[in-house]
Amino acid sequence: MTPTPTGAQQYSTTTTHPTVPRQRQPQGHPAGPGPRYDYEHYSRLSGPLTQAPEDRPYRVKYRSLLADEPHRIRAALLLGAAPVLSVVLLVWLMQPAHWTHRGGAPAWMTVCDTVMLVSIGLIELFRLINVTSNAHATLVARDPVPVVPETGTAVAFVTTFVPGKEPLAMVRATLEAATRLRHRGPLHIWLLDEGDDPAVRELCARLGVRHFSRKGVRKWNQDKGPFRARTKHGNYNAWLDAHGDDYEFFASVDTDHIPLPNFLERMLGYFRDPDIAFVVGPQVYGNYDSAVTKAAESQQFLFHALIQRAGNAYGAPMFVGTNNAVRICALKGIGGLYDSITEDMATGFELHRHRNPFTGRKWRSVYTPDVLAVGEGPTSWTDFFTQQLRWSRGTYETVIKQFWKAPFTLSPGKLLNYGLMVVYYPMTAVNWLLGGLSCALFLGLGASGIQIDSEVWMMLYSDAAALQIGLYVWNRRHNVSPHEPEGSSGAAGMVMSALSAPIYARSLLDAALRRKSRFVVTPKGDSASPDRLFSTFRTHLFWLLVFGGSLAASFFNHHTHVAMRTWACLALVITAAPIAVWALSLIRPRARGGKP
Known part of the structure; x- marks a missing residue:
């Protein structure tokens, strides 16, 4: 991201976290010993301190991030195209002409087809809400003037x-x-x-x-x-x-x-x-x-x-x-x-x-x-999943216990802001659950909510996904992390969010079933929790069976639609990835003759 110019008031902040080793200065800093990361610069991203006006009551002032964008036309096209193409995909998919109609089919199959149709519509609707939320945030984001x-x-x-x-x-x-x-x-x-x-x-x-x-x-x-x-x-x-x-x-x-x-x-x-x-x-x-x-x-x-x-x-x-x-x-x-x-x-x-x-x-x-x-x-994966479980469960509890008061007590702007924030975990969880249900119904039982041309679907879906990822990558210029390299794509973050989806689904089911939750402090330092296959990854192992079993059933039953098999394969990779990464972390030290 573009460095913020140093203002009139400067600080000699050289604090580093005790677990961060000290080494050479970041590129562009004077030679000599110093912190590994430039925390001093990142502690002043909002700009130099200014004096509050003395002739009138003070109100916080803000700067628009988009107003400083040199390529505004390009930015506007991206902000508009990403949600518009998602709308086009949703409308095209849900045309009545694409709905599955089976003459003389048993009642249970008709029910399965209807469930598939609703699932597909909700999955695409949630994706549209997500990309619209990101476009909206990009449009209105601003920093306070300190x-x-x-x-x-x-x-x-x-x-x-x-x-x-x-x-x-x-x-x-x-x-x-x-x-x-x-x-x-x-x-x-x-x-x-x-x-x-x-x-x-x-x-x-x-x-x-x-x-x-x-x-x-x-x-x-x-x-x-x-x-x-x-x-x-x-x-x-x-x-x-x-x-x-x-x-x-x-x-x-x-x-x-x-x-x-x-x-x-x-x-x-x-x-x-x-x-x-x-x-x-x-x-x-x-x-x-x-x-x-x-x-x-x-x-x-x-x-x-x-x-x-x-x-x-x-x-x-x-x-x-x-x-x-x-x-x-x-x-x-x-x-x-x-x-x-x-x-x-x-x-x-x-x-x-x-x-x-x-x-x-x-x-x-x-x-x-x-x-x-x-x-x-x-x-560790154990502590990360525990953290994500607590954060998502807390959001569900807020939605259940508090959010019903929002329309009566929040302004429209605040209501929109909170609404877009609190829907992330539920939408991600429901998307994951509906994806698993759709795979099982189609690949296992042959249900089909819609009948579409695979090539047209692939074209529209890949274009919509590319624009959604493009908006994410474009926003990386606003990154506030002093640790991630400038110009990095943020791919690790996108992958980590995908890997967390099964955890959000589990948390949603716990909230729906009113299973007791408790406050858990994320262990720190030497107290970090160890990873174990059946305790740490039990949620992912369950979904491995769901998607793996559905995919295997598709070959046996000859249910071969490219969209569903593609989704099943992606979901299989997502659920297996953290287990594979953990297994590799155990193998590598042993290969070098050390302890895992």
Whole structure:
């Protein structure tokens, strides 16, 4: 992506994540020792800090990403062509002349044909919604213009510790980095310790960090609600109850995130606007050395580089718990962080539904593309799938429990923004389930919802897919990751999203069946979970049987339509890929004489 010019105010930020080895400077930097990745530059992607106007009330200002595009005609053609061709494909497929009609067929076959017809229509409709969502985000995405924060505001910087899930060395690195934060006003560093660990207390005392624990306090350890035991939101809400009134804002990072020294300088200025409830930044993984971690970060490209920026157009980016700053009176006004396994999304949704009592206007939020904290991503397939399971399940819970309130309490823009965000997981899951059902019905039983010309279908489908991928690749210029090479296609992220589809389907079924879910901290560092064939990949193994069995049945029953066999083969590759990658990771060290 194009570097942002350095403004009048520069910073000497050289913070690196403790797990990132130090080596030569990135290309274009002066020779000599330094960080492996240019976090300093990426911490200022939104531009230099500016002064807030003194002659009028401050409101956050934004810059359109598309307005800076030098090839606007080319961009407009791509933005228009991608959804239009998807519409053409959908309309062509679903013509009544293409519907299957069987004279004298048994009733069960007619039912199967109808199910196939509906499945195909929904799959293409969901794909159309997805490409339209990406085109819409590209059109409206914008960055906030950063301003200098007010002087003298009381701020708490908060992070948490969960015994057994996060190594003490990781907590130490985060707290040490927090003590280097710059702020022109009262600033206290807090560690919220779920275990009230003596070693953690001693570490806090040595670093001058304030220690808090709710352990043993019944009021702060409930079975459900804002003080739910063994949850992140319960831990934060207990601290808010005890100390929140002492501060105007709190900034927080997950324990595995190292904040850069300019974290507060780049976030707090937006709170000059009295209606800003929270500010969030992107999530990047500093332990950028394993294949799973690299692909997991790339998978988040669209969300952090595009979807969140589109949220700025409506004042409604999603609340992300990994690194943020929050206006405490706004959060306490809705009763604290929401009781959910994805408390950040649920809390942001509630804030956007409510009004600032001092101005009468709805609370808004800001997403900054500035990389202000460097975290640690999942290094094993087990932890990655667990993370995706929790994120998707939390979205389903938000849809079931909260989203019905949206039409009555959100503005049209915010409703559109949230609607496009929350449909991603359900659409991906339903698409996967319908794809599996269609394969089984056609290849196994011979059902056929539509009768079409294979060559015309292949032409339209390949063109629509090419435009959809082209839009994705074109948007890579807006990437906010300091780790992915400039000009990279993001193919690893696209593949990782496809590999996650079976997990989203499993999560959707769990939500529909109301199976109990619980908050799970993604293990970090040496606590990473090991991968096992039948525990880690059991969902993918099940779908291997579904698609493999359907494909085998097609040869036996002579059901040979190219579209269905193509989809079955692609699905088979998708379900087998993570297992194959894991198996190769075990074989290679042994081939070199090492341990897996």
